[in-house]
Amino acid sequence: DQQVKQNSPSLSVQEGRISILNCDYTNSMFDYFLWYKKYPAEGPTFLISISSIKDKNEDGRFTVFLNKSAKHLSLHIVPSQPGDSAVYFCAALRKASGTYKYIFGTGTRLKVLA
Amino acid sequence: DTAVSQTPKYLVTQMGNDKSIKCEQNLGHDTMYWYKQDSKKFLKIMFSYNNKELIINETVPNRFSPKSPDKAHLNLHINSLELGDSAVYFCASSPRQISATNEKLFFGSGTQLSVL
Numbered sequence: 584d585q586q587v588k589q590n591s592p593s594l595s596v597q598e599g600r601i602s603i604l605n606c607d608y609t610n611s612m613f614d615y616f617l618w619y620k621k622y623p624a625e626g627p628t629f630l631i632s633i634s635s636i637k638d639k640n641e642d643g644r645f646t647v648f649l650n651k652s653a654k655h656l657s658l659h660i661v662p663s664q665p666g667d668s669a670v671y672f673c674a675a676l677r678k679a680s681g682t683y684k685y686i687f688g689t690g691t692r693l694k695v696l697a
Numbered sequence: 698d699t700a701v702s703q704t705p706k707y708l709v710t711q712m713g714n715d716k717s718i719k720c721e722q723n724l725g726h727d728t729m730y731w732y733k734q735d736s737k738k739f740l741k742i743m744f745s746y747n748n749k750e751l752i753i754n755e756t757v758p759n760r761f762s763p764k765s766p767d768k769a770h771l772n773l774h775i776n777s778l779e780l781g782d783s784a785v786y787f788c789a790s791s792p793r794q795i796s797a798t799n800e801k802l803f804f805g806s807g808t809q810l811s812v813l
Binding site for chain 1: 801
């Protein structure tokens, strides 16, 4: 039961261009969506989030867009830098049995080419 | 100074052995977690403790037993290790229990467990 899906396992983008990472979900009851970034041999680190009542959140070079009708969110990185090369996990927060839980996607490996 | 640290980083062991993974956070957080990332890259919650009290216990074999001696530490003991237990185990913490207004997790760097 994969409620959060990242269908592209990898993506390569030229430095300076836009990176667009996509995520689809199946449960319309999710309250919050988040993106985490993971470098090799490190744990995931929080990048940006968006409430389900919003459709856009921006933080510097990073913008997350939420399309509730399509059950789709995307992370835009502009301009992309080589240091952005990492695995990006999409995640959703769901309340179940009185407790919020994370549901993670399987990640998209972004490679930014210099 | 590492915020969430877990040891060991790598653990290679034989089937049937018992092993432990330790986790410590120096962020002053109340809530700690164990996540498992399997071979298909799914990152799934296993357990969560809030102030030493177990609040999330997913469908995990009872060979896995978490222990929280204090709110800064959450250890994971695994009995009778099986091949399918091979995965990366991540410890994480959050200031309080996750809610819609307090959503961030802080992860350790992971423990790569290989069961031979």
